[in-house]
Amino acid sequence: MSARDDEVPDARSLLNSLAEVIGPLLDRTAAIFARHQVPFSQADLLVQMNEMGGPRRxxxxxxxxxxxxxxxxxxxxxxEKRGLATRTPDPDDRRVVLVSLTEKGEALMRQIDETSAQLADEIFAQVPADDRVALAKLLCGLRVQSTPGEPES
Incomplete structure (x- = not known):
């Protein structure tokens, strides 16, 4: 960031600092899934399905x-090829296909959740509670402000 603590960094410096944190974190998260032979693109879907719970269209x-x-x-x-998800017909509309995690997929997500929790504990172990609260507020504000798509020119 900046050499002086009281100097307000510009937006680009903040974004670069955020990227310096996020990049390695994503790499470590990808490594967790790689240990289970799950590509990151599929891992993201697995996480989403796990969070949504139950079969989904x-x-x-x-x-x-x-x-x-x-x-x-x-x-x-x-x-499906890895035995982590399955498709079933929707009992209410047979034209619709539902997707859900298999028992193997749910077990894998439990393992990954455990490993992710250990990673989070490791990362934030030395961060004081006040800083955690401040970080949570900042991240919440960034999440609200961010929108998908191209930046306006």
């Missing part, structure tokens, strides 16, 4: 994941 998952249905189909194909 392909269209709902595609929209929530921010991809077109064809892309989601490829991701689900990969999860």
């Amino acid at each position: 392909m269209t709902v998952l595609a929209r929530a994941h921010g991809v077109v249905p064809r892309t989601l189909t490829s991701l689900v194909d990969g999860l």
Whole structure:
């Protein structure tokens, strides 16, 4: 960041500092999934399915994941090949396909959640409570301000 603590950094410096934290964190998270032979693209879907719980329509998952249905189909194909997800017909509308985690997928997510919790504990072990509160507020504000898509010119 800046050499002086009282100097207000410009937005680009803040973004670069954030990237310096996020990049290695994403690398470590990707490594957790790689140990289980799950590509990061599929890992993201696994996490999302785990958080949503229960069977979901392909269209709902595609929209929530921010991809077109064809892309989601490829991701689900990969999860199915690994035995982590399964497709079933919707009992209320047989034209609709539901996707859910298998027992193996749920077990894997429990393992990954445990490892992720250990990583979080390791990262934040030395961060004082007041700083954690401040960071949570800052991140919440950034999340609210950020929108998908291209920046305005």
